[in-house]
Amino acid sequence: MRILITGGTGLIGRHLCKALLQADHEITVLSRQPATVKEKCGATVQAIGSLDEWRRNQVFDAVINLAGEPIVDAAWSTKRRELLWQSRVTLTDALVQRINASNQKPAVLLSGSAVGYYGDGEEQVMDETSPAATDFGAALCVAWEQAALKAVPMGVRVCQLRTGLVLDRTGGILGKMRQPFKLGLGARLGGGHQWMSWVHIDDYVAMVLVLLHNTQASGAFNMTAPEPVTNRAFTEKLARALHRPALFVAPAWVLQLALGDRAYLLLGGQKVIPVGITALGYRFLHPKLEYALSDLVG
Template identity: 40%
Template sequence: MRIAVTGSTGLIGSALVRSLLADGHEVVRLVRQHSRTGPQADGSVGVGWNPQRLEIDAAGLAGVEAAVNLAGAGVGDHRWTEGYRREIRDSRVMGTEVLAAALARLDTPPAVLVNASAVGFYGQTGAQVVDEDAPAGSDFLAGVCAEWEAAARPAEAAGVRVAYARTGLVLSKAGGAGARLFPLFRLGLGGRLGSGEQYWSLISAADEVAALRFLLETEGLSGPFNLAGPEPVTNRELTAALGRVLRRPTPFPVPESVLKAVLGDMAVEVAGSHRVVPKRLLEAGFRFEHTAVDDIVRAALKG
């Protein structure tokens, strides 16, 4: 298949592209730097786009049979100033609007678009278990996720099967939260964050890529799917697992007041709780490779 991918240099995007290329698929990377358009060293092809300017090389998408939209500014990369909140929102919503419209205008639109979203769609759920039937939350990230998904509707209207991948916390030493947590825990400086009772919906990078491909390749799957392991854990349980696997003590809890001072508004997410389960993914027949928290941690340490 000829598959277009946005966000192809991120933690998940780069792993997905490697997986697709290894299986003989043709990958079209949507890139912003003109110097990176054209044939790439790994065998993929770079096609230009600039969502902020509503620009995309539609001709480069000709013949695309599927698309995966993963583009978006990192939620944890900076403090949430008003400017960065706009970037978090615009990088997702505007990018999806541009891509969905371009796909819809193709003479032959692709069969499927897998559009990224996040478990933040549900807002803070506390200890309540939620699945895809739960409504949208009311906080900042919930609003972003709702707009993000709505922006893909032009592709749906053009007959494209659209699956929304509401991803949880992807644990990997290569990036995201894992890249920050693992060095501290290796030094014996790790500990629970805030109360430690908040739920984190974890998924290994391998299962994330496998789930994206499952949505991409399984006909008939559309609508929202939670990409999170079937066993959400508390931050306290994750902290204990990191200590066990790395064989390090975890003596240094970080109070919520310190999280707020260091992270600003983003501390709400770190200390907040998302107890989200992948009901529809399991019902569709997907099987996770890593379910127990220790196994997810071990997988993350392997890269």
């Protein structure tokens, strides 16, 4: 298949490019720094720096839309909120417009979203049929998904990837947590009762490949492992995997003072289960957190 990927130089994108290249697919990555694409994604990967470079007669069989600025890394000023919106919703709108302008449209669009769609669900178990929340993160996800769905009337199969916390050896949440925990400075967040819906990077990539090839798959999919855990349990299991204690607590008021509006991303959570991908017959490689962490950091 000839596949266009946005966000291909990110954590998930790099792993996905590797898997797709191993399966002999032809990959093109849209990047603001196209000169870095071959180094990050693979020597045979082609790069474009703008959607304007997608010619009308250029054929992509599939588009995988993973682009989006990190949501936690900077304070949510008005300018930052606009950047988060532009990098997700505006870019997806532009991507769908390019799909519409192409002479031969891709068969499928796999487009990013996040479990933040559901807001802070407290103890409620949520699947793909659960309603969206109304906070900024949820509104961002809703608009992001709606932008992708504009491709459906064009005859394009659309899957929305409601992504949880992706666990990887070197990046993502483990990349931020690993060193403090190795130093014995691991801490639960607030009361630690908030739920964390996580997924091993290998499962994430494998699920994307299922959705890419299964022509019956469409709509929203929770890209999470089947057994979410509380922050308290996550903290204990990560500390155990690293053979370190985790004796500290980051008080909620400290996080709120330091992060402002973003604190709810750490102090709230979602108890999400992946009904959609399981119904397609997918069997998880790493369904339990302790074994996933053992594989990644043990």
